[in-house]
Amino acid sequence: MTIHTHLGSDRLVNAIEVYRPHRGVEVVLDGTDLFGLPAHIVIERIASIAEVEEEERGCSIVAPSILVALWRPFVSASEFDEQGYFFQSVLVARPGYYD
Numbered sequence: 001m002t003i004h005t006h007l008g009s010d011r012l013v014n015a016i017e018v019y020r021p022h023r024g025v026e027v028v029l030d031g032t033d034l035f036g037l038p039a040h041i042v043i044e045r046i047a048s049i050a051e052v053e054e055e056e057r058g059c060s061i062v063a064p065s066i067l068v069a070l071w072r073p074f075v076s077a078s079e080f081d082e083q084g085y086f087f088q089s090v091l092v093a094r095p096g097y098y099d
Contacts, residue, residue, distance in 0.1 A: 001018065001020075001025050002018070002019040003017070003018050003019075004018075005017075006091075013094075014093060014094050014096070014097050015092065015093035015094065015097050016091070016092050016093075017089055017090070017091040017092075018089065018090050018091075019088065020035040020086065020087065020088045020089065021035065029068065029090075030045070030049055032046070034070065034087060034090050035086060035087060035088075035090075036086075037086075038085055038086060039061075039070070039072060039084075039085060039087050042061075042070065042087060043061055046061070046063050046066075046070075050063040050068075051063065051064070051065055057075065058075040059072055059074060061087075067092060067094065067095065067097060067098070068092055069090070069093075070087040070089070070090050070091075071087065071090075071091075072084055072086065072087050072088050073088065
């Protein structure tokens, strides 16, 4: 698993991005395993708790009210296309990041 921090102009961390681990680690939001479940299920579950905006033809999903964004390089309906079937990264930000 890789974790990347984003610094704001004030040199404080304003977002943390986590990349999909190969195995053994769950990244969970409100009971939803963001990397272990298919992307379409993750989208449905996040949409049940927050407004979701689709960007990049479904590759990027943003829930600005809870300051979360998920990304995958392409969209696939096949579980054999792992990179498009599951999200590959999640970004969690502090208030103001999307402004």
